[in-house]
Each structure stands twice: as structure tokens, then as C-alpha cells.
Amino acid sequence: MELGPYLILGLLEGLVTAAVLSLMALGLSLVFGVMRVVNVAHGEFFMVGAVLAWIIANAVDSHPAVNFLAALLLAPPATALLAAIADRLVLKRVAYDPERTIVATIGLLYIIQQVTLMTYGPDARPVEAPFNHRLSIPFVEWTESGMALYWPWGLGTTSYKLAVIGAAVLLLGAIWLLMTRTRIGLVMRATQLDSEMARAFAVPVDRVYAAVFGLGAGLAALAGVLIVPIQQAHYLMGHDPLLLSFIVVIIGGLGSLPGTVVAALLIGISDGMISVFFTPTLAKIIATLGVAFVLIFRPQGLFGRKGL
Amino acid sequence: MTLLSTRGLSRNFGGLKAVDNVDFDLPAGEVRALIGPNGAGKTTFVGMLSGRIPASAGTVSFDGRDVTMMPAHRRIRAGMAYTFQITSVFSRLPVAENVALALRWRTGDDLAATDRQVAEALDRVGIADRADQLAGDLSYGHQRLLEIAMGLSQQPRLLILDEPTQGLADSEIVDFVALIRGLAGDMTILLIEHNINVVMQTADAITVLNFGSVLASGTPSEIRNNAAVQAAYLGTG
Amino acid sequence: MSMFLGSNLRKSWTLHIGVIILLFALQFILPAYHHGNLARIMVLACYAMGYNILFGYTGLLSLGHALFFAAGMYGMSLTVQHLGWSAGPALLAGLAAGFAVALAIGLLALRTAGVAFMIVTLMFAQAGYLAALYFGEYTRGDEGFVIQQSFRQLAGVNLADPTNRYFAALALFAICVVVSLRVVQAGFGRVLVAIRENEERTRMLGYDIHRHKLAAVVLSGTMSAAAGAAYGLLFGYAGATFASVQYSIFPLLWVLLGGAGTILGPFVGTLFMFYLIDLSSELTTAYMLIAGFALVMLTLFAPQGLVGELRRRALRWLP
Numbered sequence: 001m002e003l004g005p006y007l008i009l010g011l012l013e014g015l016v017t018a019a020v021l022s023l024m025a026l027g028l029s030l031v032f033g034v035m036r037v038v039n040v041a042h043g044e045f046f047m048v049g050a051v052l053a054w055i056i057a058n059a060v061d062s063h064p065a066v067n068f069l070a071a072l073l074l075a076p077p078a079t080a081l082l083a084a085i086a087d088r089l090v091l092k093r094v095a096y097d098p099e100r101t102i103v104a105t106i107g108l109l110y111i112i113q114q115v116t117l118m119t120y121g122p123d124a125r126p127v128e129a130p131f132n133h134r135l136s137i138p139f140v141e142w143t144e145s146g147m148a149l150y151w152p153w154g155l156g157t158t159s160y161k162l163a164v165i166g167a168a169v170l171l172l173g174a175i176w177l178l179m180t181r182t183r184i185g186l187v188m189r190a191t192q193l194d195s196e197m198a199r200a201f202a203v204p205v206d207r208v209y210a211a212v213f214g215l216g217a218g219l220a221a222l223a224g225v226l227i228v229p230i231q232q233a234h235y236l237m238g239h240d241p242l243l244l245s246f247i248v249v250i251i252g253g254l255g256s257l258p259g260t261v262v263a264a265l266l267i268g269i270s271d272g273m274i275s276v277f278f279t280p281t282l283a284k285i286i287a288t289l290g291v292a293f294v295l296i297f298r299p300q301g302l303f304g305r306k307g308l
Numbered sequence: 309m310t311l312l313s314t315r316g317l318s319r320n321f322g323g324l325k326a327v328d329n330v331d332f333d334l335p336a337g338e339v340r341a342l343i344g345p346n347g348a349g350k351t352t353f354v355g356m357l358s359g360r361i362p363a364s365a366g367t368v369s370f371d372g373r374d375v376t377m378m379p380a381h382r383r384i385r386a387g388m389a390y391t392f393q394i395t396s397v398f399s400r401l402p403v404a405e406n407v408a409l410a411l412r413w414r415t416g417d418d419l420a421a422t423d424r425q426v427a428e429a430l431d432r433v434g435i436a437d438r439a440d441q442l443a444g445d446l447s448y449g450h451q452r453l454l455e456i457a458m459g460l461s462q463q464p465r466l467l468i469l470d471e472p473t474q475g476l477a478d479s480e481i482v483d484f485v486a487l488i489r490g491l492a493g494d495m496t497i498l499l500i501e502h503n504i505n506v507v508m509q510t511a512d513a514i515t516v517l518n519f520g521s522v523l524a525s526g527t528p529s530e531i532r533n534n535a536a537v538q539a540a541y542l543g544t545g
Numbered sequence: 546m547s548m549f550l551g552s553n554l555r556k557s558w559t560l561h562i563g564v565i566i567l568l569f570a571l572q573f574i575l576p577a578y579h580h581g582n583l584a585r586i587m588v589l590a591c592y593a594m595g596y597n598i599l600f601g602y603t604g605l606l607s608l609g610h611a612l613f614f615a616a617g618m619y620g621m622s623l624t625v626q627h628l629g630w631s632a633g634p635a636l637l638a639g640l641a642a643g644f645a646v647a648l649a650i651g652l653l654a655l656r657t658a659g660v661a662f663m664i665v666t667l668m669f670a671q672a673g674y675l676a677a678l679y680f681g682e683y684t685r686g687d688e689g690f691v692i693q694q695s696f697r698q699l700a701g702v703n704l705a706d707p708t709n710r711y712f713a714a715l716a717l718f719a720i721c722v723v724v725s726l727r728v729v730q731a732g733f734g735r736v737l738v739a740i741r742e743n744e745e746r747t748r749m750l751g752y753d754i755h756r757h758k759l760a761a762v763v764l765s766g767t768m769s770a771a772a773g774a775a776y777g778l779l780f781g782y783a784g785a786t787f788a789s790v791q792y793s794i795f796p797l798l799w800v801l802l803g804g805a806g807t808i809l810g811p812f813v814g815t816l817f818m819f820y821l822i823d824l825s826s827e828l829t830t831a832y833m834l835i836a837g838f839a840l841v842m843l844t845l846f847a848p849q850g851l852v853g854e855l856r857r858r859a860l861r862w863l864p
Contacts (some may be wrong), residue, residue, distance in 0.1 A: 038660055098604050100658050102843040103801070106794055110837025118831045241722055243671065246664065274566045292668035296656050358749065384751035398742045409739050410750045445547045458750070539641070 005139050012137075016161050016230070017244075020223045020270025022261050024241055025248035026175060027219030029260050032249065034192045034212045037091065037101040041222055043242025044112040048079050049221025050233040051084040051120050059128045065130035068229070076221040083217030084210040091213065092206065110236075116235040124237075129229035133159040135291055164226050171222065176257060177195030188212060243284075244271070247291045311336040311466055311496050312357065317366035318520075319352050326352040328520040331365070339488065339497045341507040344517035345540060350500045351393060353517065354468050357498075358390040359383045371465065385413065389464035391455040393471045393500075399444030403435065403454060429461035429496050433487060433493040442484070451479045456487070466496045473503050485509050510534075516540070553731060553862040560863075561726060561808060565719045572711050586812075586819050587718040588776045589795075593803070593811030594721045595768030596796035601805035602734060603761040604741030608663045608793050609650070609670030610769050615788035615826045617770025622783035623683060625696050628764050636774050643770020644763060646673075647714040651762030655755060670793050677785040680853045688770065690785020697778055710779050718728060718812075719773050725808050728764065729864050736807070737761055769796070791833075798836055801843045804850030813851050 028042050047237045053071035086108055094100040107260070135157050179185040190198045191208045199205050223241070224233075246265060252263030260265055271283060312334040319327040327349040334340050342350050355361035357368055359380030362429055363472050367376045384390070389410075407426045415421040430436040433453040433536050436444060438503045443454060452472060473481050481503065491497065501507050507514060507528070514531045516523040518540045524531060531537055568587070575583060592614055599605050620642025624630040630638065654665045678686045697704040704710055728734040736757050739747040748754050777783045786792070795818075796811075803814025818839065826832040843850070849857055856863040 039662070090841055090845065099663070100844045100848070102608075102660070102663060103797065104604075104841050105796075107837045107840030107844070108844075110833045111841065112837075114831035114834035114837060118829060119832070206722050246668075250664070279679070281675055281679045286680060288668045288672040288675065292653070292665045292672070295661050295665050295668075296653055299657065299661055360745075360749065379753075381748050381751050381753050384749060390749050392746070396743060396746045398739060398746065400742055401738070409735060409747070412735070413751050416732065462751070534581070 003176070006136060007273070008139065011269060012157050012161070014269035014271060014273060015165050015265075016268075017271055018265045019165045020227050021241070021244055021248055021268050022169055022264030023171060023226075024220045024223040025245035025252070025260050025264055026172070026257065027216035027223075028245050029249045029252070029256070030219070031213055033256075034090075034188050035096055035209050037096050037098055039213070039216065040102055040105040040242070041086075041108040041112060042216070042245065043133040043238030043240075044109050045079050045083060045217035045220040045238075046241050047116065047233075047235060047238035048082065048112060049075050050228040050237060051116055051224075051235070052078055052221070053225040053228045054125050054127050054233045055120075064128040068127065068130040069207055071127065071228075072222075072225050075225050076218040079221035079224075080214035080218035084214035087210045087213040092209070096209070113235055120233075120235060122233040124174075124203025124232035124233065126232045129158070129160040131159055131163070132229070135159060135162070152267070157234045160229055164230070167226060171219075172257075172261060175219075179257065182242035199285050243288065251294055309336045310334065312368070312370050312498075314357070314369075315367050317353070317356055317368060318364050319349075319356060319361060320364045323521050327356065327517075329524055330517075330520075332515065332522065334466075334496060334498060336496050337493065338512045339492050339499065339510055340515065341499045341501055341511035342502060343507060343514060343516045344523070345505070349520040350517055351470060352520075354390070354470060354498065356501060358388055358468060360390075373380040384462070387461040387465035388468065389459040389466070390468045391459045391470060393474070395448070395451045395455060396456070397446075397451050397454050399442065401443060402408065402439070403430065403441055403443050403446065404439040406454060407457055407461050411461040411463075414463070425461055429457040432460060432490075433457045434483070442482065447478050452476060452480075460491070464495055466498065467491070468498045468500075470500045471502060472499070473506055481506060520545040553864075556729075556862055557726065557864045561722050564809065564812075565715070565722065568715055568718070572708070573717075578705065580711060581707060582819065582823070584707075584714040584779065585776075586781060586815050587714040589799070589814040589819070590812040591717055591721040591775070592769050592772035593796045593799040593815050594725050594808075595765045595770075595772060597726065597765075597800045597805060597807075597811045598646070598728065598737075598768065599761050599765035600797065601800055601807070601810070602677045602729065603737045603758060603765075605758065605761070606663050606797070607654075607664030607666040607765075608790075608797070609668070609673075610766075610796050611788050611790070611792035612650065612666075612670040613643050613647055613674040613766040614776075614792060615673060615771035616766075616774035616787075617643040617773030617775075618777040618783050618787055619677070619684065620770065621774035622690070622692055622777045625692055626690060626783075627683060632697060632778055635696075636699075638777065639774025639777075640767060640771055643769045643773070647763045647766020647770070648759075650766070655752050655758050655762065667790070670788070671790065674785060674788040674790070677788045680737070684785060685782070686783045689782055689786070692777060692781045692783065694781065697781060699778075704764060704779055705781060713779055714775070717771065717772075721771070722808060724768070726864060729808065733757070734762070741806075760784055794836070794840075798840055798843075800850070801848075802839060802850055804853030805854070807850070807852040807856060810852040817851070 019076065024042070024046055028039060031037065031039050052075035056071040056074050057067035060067045090104050090108065091101055094104055137157065139150060141148060187203050187208055190201070190203055191205055195205050248260060248263045248267050251267065252259035267287070310333050314330055314332045316331045317327060317332070318325065330353060342353070344350050352361060356363045359378060363376060367374055369375060370383065370386060370388065375386065398409070406428050407429050408422055411425050412422060415425065427436060430439055433456050435450050435453050435457070438450065443451065446454060456469070456472060459469070473484055476484065485506055488497065499511065511528055513525070513527055515525045516531060516537050523540055524534045524537050526534070559798050571583065572580065595613070596610050597608055617639040621635045621639030624635045624638045650666070650669055653853045654662055654669065657665050677684045694705045704713055736747065736752050740754060740757060744754055773787065797819055799814035800811050801814070802817055803812065804810030818836070821835050822832050847854060852863065
């Protein structure tokens with residue numbers, strides 16, 4: 001196979017990563033934006049979404065499409081509820097102090113991860129995709145008779161992967177509308193700007209915080225449900241996405257929705273591209289160092305105006 | 309001899325000129341009061357003197373040296389002391405340790421000298437009996453006195469006091485005036501103060517800032533009779 | 546007042562030397578299993594003490610100290626394994642590696658503060674861990690490598706022998722306690738505490754904040770590296786696990802549990818957590834669950850830790 005088809009393949013894989021990543025990073029960014037805390041357990045909510053998807057799909061045990069739909073509808077709200085409870089029990093009691101929250105969410109990370117290990121076990125388990133048609137992608141080549149299409153071996157994707165990309169676009173649009181056009185969004189933005197002032201205007205800040213923390217976790221869980229037909233559910237699967245969403249949020253500028261999406265595209269696609277050409281370990285080293293240097297030398301993010 | 313002077317000192321915050329082109333001279337040994345309505349730029353101005361806030365333009369010289377680019381901690385070591393407008397003691401550390409921190413860079417490992425000078429400074433402001441308490445457990449008035457003790461213990465050539473009587477009771481203010489009068493002659497003092505009685509009782513000279521610029525400068529009686537100053541104060545209430 | 550600055554000095558030296566003598570005596574009493582554990586705990590407590598200088602005394606929360614621990618461990622073990630150095634020079638190589646890494650990280654990460662500082666240190670440590678995997682040819686990655694007994698000799702003493710190992714661990718522990726005490730009692734340490742309490746006030750008392758913080762990072766990193774190098778040498782193994790995020794979280798956990806900003810807190814915390822995990826791992830493979838619960842409970846109910854609470858309630862003079 002020539003270079004061109006490799007690039008297309010990298011781009012497609014990258015778009016799938018970017019789709020999932022932007023949902024997850026948006027959750028992290030929302031929590032930071034409104035509550036000014038960093039949720040280190042965010043990756044575990046992604047994992048819980050995926051694991052719940054497997055559990056729900058198995059419990060329903062019907063046609064793959066029905067199983068998946070049930071998981072898609074039930075797993076994210078269940079995860080959101082779990083997160084809202086954690087917010088009430090832990091984060092609220094440390095008064096959202098930034099440093100103590102990080103330590104507490106590290107604790108939550110281990111609790112969630114290890115409880116999953118004790119109940120769900122150490123195995124990786126798949127959920128069958130609701131539909132999974134294989135789509136070959138043509139590529140052009142120059143022959144003696146001019147330009148012609150051909151179907152290189154190995155260059156292809158599935159209808160499910162394209163659906164993931166589409167679903168992410170729809171969901172991001174919905175979140176954007178929620179934040180900019182609804183009363184809920186207004187309340188959130190008011191709390192983000194000045195929680196004391198919001199409280200004075202009778203905004204139930206405590207409930208907003210619990211809801212935002214839940215929404216953030218729900219988005220991570222949604223990403224987890226969408227990924228589980230492509231990548232199996234496993235109790236340690238939250239680690240890499242957490243790192244990547246940190247990278248996305250920091251590069252995109254914390255709390256900025258367009259910045260998050262652009263950065264997710266950038267990271268997702270470059271991750272797809274880099275791992276086609278380099279070893280994944282080297283790609284991760286470059287990416288983590290990149291984040292550190294962005295935070296040191298350009299703390300407002302590459303696209304954002306406000307920083308940490 | 310001029311201890312401190314500024315030329316064209318300015319500071320912008322966004323489009324706002326908090327301090328605008330201030331020329332200021334403070335002779336050694338003087339007690340100078342800096343007054344002005346709220347938002348006149350007093351705290352920004354002394355912030356630039358002490359190095360907490362970088363200047364947008366202009367120069368600051370101290371003791372004959374241009375210190376405009378010198379970081380704050382080196383200006384302190386060159387002989388400036390600064391007490392904060394909002395009480396800023398180390399509330400979880402003992403009173404004695406608060407003062408010891410202020411002078412230990414001079415006394416170094418000499419424990420006896422540290423102890424003696426801590427005791428002297430606390431004695432001078434009258435809270436020596438509270439040396440072992442946590443600073444946070446002191447009353448507000450005593451915390452302000454501790455701030456001043458920390459400033460004194462540095463044996464500064466210039467002591468900058470940012471609103472030292474704010475929130476003090478009347479009796480405490482009387483003691484404060486006596487304290488400043490006792491210090492006059494030992495060191496140069498720049499006093500930001502709202503309480504005009506304190507100013508009139510302690511200051512050798514007064515500089516009035518308004519909208520970031522020097523409105524007037526002179527002896528207390530000159531300032532009292534200055535029409536522009538009266539207008540500025542009456543105008544803002 | 547001289548009471549405050551003077552006599553507590555003697556009390557705290559008496560206490561800490563007493564603890565070291567007690568640990569010396571325990572060697573003759575403890576059964577082999579606990580004896581081995583205690584040697585391990587003392588070395589890990591040195592790591593925690595290094596962490597405590599930065600977190601407990603200076604107020605800088607790093608999430609990347611595994612980088613320093615691993616720098617010491619690999620600085621020591623790689624020179625032994627691939628260059629055939631003997632234990633003495635290899636230990637120094639470990640210290641030097643820790644010093645150099647801490648200096649570089651300090652210069653970079655101290656340009657940030659608060660949450661950004663936490664994330665930057667986390668990212669650097671993650672890059673370090675990944676680098677240990679990437680250079681698997683030399684480090685053998687997560688699997689790690691064993692350091693042959695024949696190399697584990699220091700000045701003719703065989704460090705693989707349990708008794709010698711215990712004394713070596715105790716010696717390192719004693720050095721770290723003495724260094725920490727000296728630092729905390731000296732003007733330098735008091736400025737670190739002042740920075741933790743109120744950075745801006747400390748600056749306006751004439752102290753160079755950046756230089757003090759940098760010195761704290763370097764001292765903290767080098768002490769952590771010493772623990773890493775000693776751990777590799779005494780227990781004969783080096784692996785990338787010690788560079789992973791988990792090993793950055795551990796010292797935070799130990800210090801929080803024992804008491805941040807106390808000299809003995811790190812040791813007490815390490816001892817407690819070690820046995821907590823040791824006991825629970827007999828029951829379940831999910832022993833990190835205990836660590837998770839401990840972190841949450843500590844942030845909620847005892848942010849001062851065990852020794853910290855003791856100081857707050859009874860012994861105000863504890864350093």
C-alpha cells in the first residue's frame with residue numbers, strides 16, 4: 001500500500017478518536033469551567049460507562065441493536081447519578097478546594113477502578129455493535145489510461161465508526177445549544193462567572209454543581225458506551241483517555257467549547273496519524289511533554305484566552 | 309538628601325491609568341503622608357515603589373540607585389519595609405516567628421541576636437507578652453501592631469505603611485500616633501492614611517493623589533488650605 | 546521567647562534520636578518477615594520525607610515525584626547493569642541523576658503554580674515513565690531487571706544479607722531524619738514554611754521566593770532519588786512500575802496519612818499504609834481500594850494526618 005491510503009486510514013481512525021475524545025474532554029472542561037476543579041476520576045466515568053454498557057447489553061440479551069440502544073440510554077444517566085452522589089458526599093465537603101479536590105478525586109479514581117475489578121473482574125469484554133457494515137474506501141491511482149479508482153486492501157472502515165463520528169457531532173451541537181440557548185445553560189454560565197453572585201440571585205449553586213459534575217461524568221460515560229463496540233470494556237481502560245482529555249482541554253483552553261473541539265480534532269487526528277508512523281509510546285511521550293510545555297509557556301491554551 | 313524619588317512613574321491596567329506620570333521626592337528622615345480619595349492610585353503607587361507591581365513607564369530610585377527593574381525582595385533588603393493594607397501576618401505561626409522571619413535574613417544563624425531583636429520589636433509596639441501566641445489568635449488591632457513590628461524589625465531606611473489605622477479603635481489610634489512620633493527621626497516613613505487627624509498629627513509633609521496624578525504637595529497647613537484639595541475631597545464626598 | 550526558639554530544639558532532637566534508637570533495637574526483636582518489611586518501610590519513608598519537604602513544608606503539591614524516585618533507581622541500576630559500576634559510584638550516579646532531573650523540572654515547573662503545577666509535574670513524570678518503557682532495551686520496561694547479588698556490596702558489606710540491609714536502610718533513614726530536622730530548624734526551612742503560609746508576605750519580607758522553591762524542589766527530588774537508588778540496591782530490582790503514576794501518588798498518601806509538615810509523619814504514614822495494604826492484599830487483589838478510601842477519608846476528615854493531629858491536640862512543639 002502506498003503512503004496516500006495510509007494517510008486516509010490514519011485520518012479516519014483519528015476522526016473516530018477525535019469524536020470520542022471531544023465528548024469526554026468536553027465533560028472535563030465543563031466541570032473545570034463551572035466548578036473550577038480538576039476531576040482526576042474523569043477517566044473512570046468513561047470506564048464505568050463502557051462496563052455498564054456491557055452489563056446492560058448482557059441483561060437485555062436481545063438483538064444487538066436493542067442491546068446497544070438500551071446501554072446508550074441507561075449507562076450515561078446511571079454514571080451521571082453516581083458522579084452527582086460523589087459530588088455531594090465528597091467534593092461538596094471539601095468545599096471544592098482545588099488541591100484537596102484533586103487528592104479526593106484520585107481517591108475516587110482508585111475506589112471506582114478497584115470496585116470494578118472486584119465485581120466485573122479483570123477481563124476485557126466486547127459489546128456487539130448495533131450495525132457493522134464493512135465499507136471499503138476507493139483510492140485514485142494513475143494508470144496508463146489516466147486516473148482510475150481502485151480499492152486498496154486494508155483501506156476501509158465500518159458503518160459503526162462513521163455513526164460514532166456523526167453521533168459526536170450531533171451531541172456536541174446539542175451541548176452547545178444547551179449552554180447558549182437554554183435557561184439551564186444560563187444558570188451554569190452565571191455560576192461559572194461568579195458563584196457568590198449567582199447564589200445571591202437564588203441560583204441553587206449546590207444543585208448546579210452536582211448537576212454539572214453529573215453531566216461531565218455522563219459525557220465521559222457516553223464516550224465510553226460509543227467506544228465499547230470498537231474497543232472492549234476493561235477496568236483500566238480509563239487511563240489513556242484521561243490523559244488525552246487532559247491534553248485536549250489544556251491545549252484547547254480550559255472551559256472553552258470551540259477550543260475543546262478543535263483541540264480534540266488536532267489531538268485525535270495527530271494521534272491517529274502519529275501512531276500509523278511512530279510507536280504509540282513515542283507518540284504519547286511527545287504528547288505529554290507537549291502538554292507540560294503548553295502549560296508552562298502558554299497557560300491560556302493554544303486557542304483559549306483564559307487559563308488556569 | 310533625597311531617599312526616594314520617582315520620575316514619570318505610570319501604571320496602566322488595560323485602558324485605565326491608575327497612576328499617571330508621577331514625579332515624587334521623599335527626603336531622608338521625613339514622615340510623609342500620602343492621601344487621596346478612594347481609587348486615587350495610592351496603593352498602586354506604593355506597590356510600584358516596593359516592587360510588588362511593575363511600572364508601565366517611568367523610574368523609581370532609592371538611596372541614589374535606580375531600582376525600577378529590581379525585584380521586590382531585593383528592594384526590601386536594600387532597606388524598604390512594606391506593611392500590607394489588608395492584614396497579612398502568618399496566622400498559623402507564632403507571633404515571635406512572624407517577627408523573626410522579618411529579620412532573620414539580617415541576623416542569620418545568630419539565635420541570640422534574633423531573639424533579642426524580636427523582643428525589642430514586639431516591645432516597641434507593646435505586644436511582647438503575646439510572643440508565643442499564634443498570630444491568628446491575636447485581636448485585629450494587635451495583628452496590625454504585629455505588622456508594624458515586622459516592618460520595624462527590618463530596621464528599614466524607608467517604612468511604607470499602607471492604611472495602618474484602618475479598623476483600629478480610637479484608643480488604639482492614639483497609641484499608634486504616639487508610636488509613629490517616636491519612630492520619626494529613626495527612619496523615613498511613607499504613610500498612606502485615610503484618617504486625616506492621624507495625618508495632621510504625624511506627617512511633616514503631605515502629598516495628595518487624585519485620579520493617579522499628584523494634585524498637591526506641601527506642609528499640613530498648606531494642604532489644609534489648598535482649594536484644589538478641598539474640591540477633590542468635597543467632590544467625591 | 547528564647548524558650549520558644551531554644552528548648553524545643555532539644556526536645557525534638559531527643560524524640561527523633563529516640564525513634565532511631567528504637568528502630569535499631571527492633572532489629573533484634575522482630576521476626577524475619579516484619580524485619581524485612583521494616584527495612585522496606587524505612588527506605589520508602591525516606592521517599593516520603595523527600596516528598597514532605599516540598600509538599601508539607603513548602604506547600605507545593607507535586608503529582609510527579611515518581612520521576613525523582615525512578616531517576617535515583619535507574620541512575621544507580623543502569624550504571625551497575627550496563628556499565629558494570631560498583632555500588633558506591635552507582636549510588637552517587639543515582640543521586641546525581643535525581644539532582645539533575647529535579648533541577649530541570651524545578652526550573653520548568655516553578656513557572657507555574659497551583660493546579661497547573663500539579664498537572665505539569667504529573668505530565669513530566671508520565672513522560673518519564675513512558676521513556677522507561679520506550680527504552681525497554683535497557684530498562685526491560687514494566688518487567689524490570691534484577692541486580693545481581695555480586696554487585697550489591699558497599700565497602701565490603703553484603704547488602705543482600707537481611708541484617709546488613711536493615712542497618713543500611715536505618716542509616717539512610719537516620720540521615721534523612723537528621724537532614725530534614727536541620728532544614729526545618731534552619732532559617733531556610735522556616736522561610737519554606739512562610740512561603741507555604743503566605744507567599745506574597747514572605748516576598749515582601751525580603752526573600753527570593755523562586756530561589757527558595759527551587760532549592761526545595763532540588764532537595765526534595767534528591768532525597769527521593771536517594772530513596773529510589775537505595776531501594777534498587779537493597780532489594781535488588783529496578784522496574785518501570787516505580788516510575789508510574791501510582792508511585793507518585795503513594796508519597797502523597799503516606800505524607801497525608803502521617804501528617805504533612807511533620808518530621809515523623811512520613812514514616813508513620815508509610816508504616817500504616819504498608820501494613821494496611823499488606824493485610825488487605827491477603828483478602829483481595831483490589832488492594833488499591835484501601836488507598837483510594839484512605840485518600841478520600843483523609844481529605845474529608847483528617848487533612849492534618851496522624852502526627853499532625855497529635856501536634857494540634859497535644860505536642861505543639863513537634864517539628
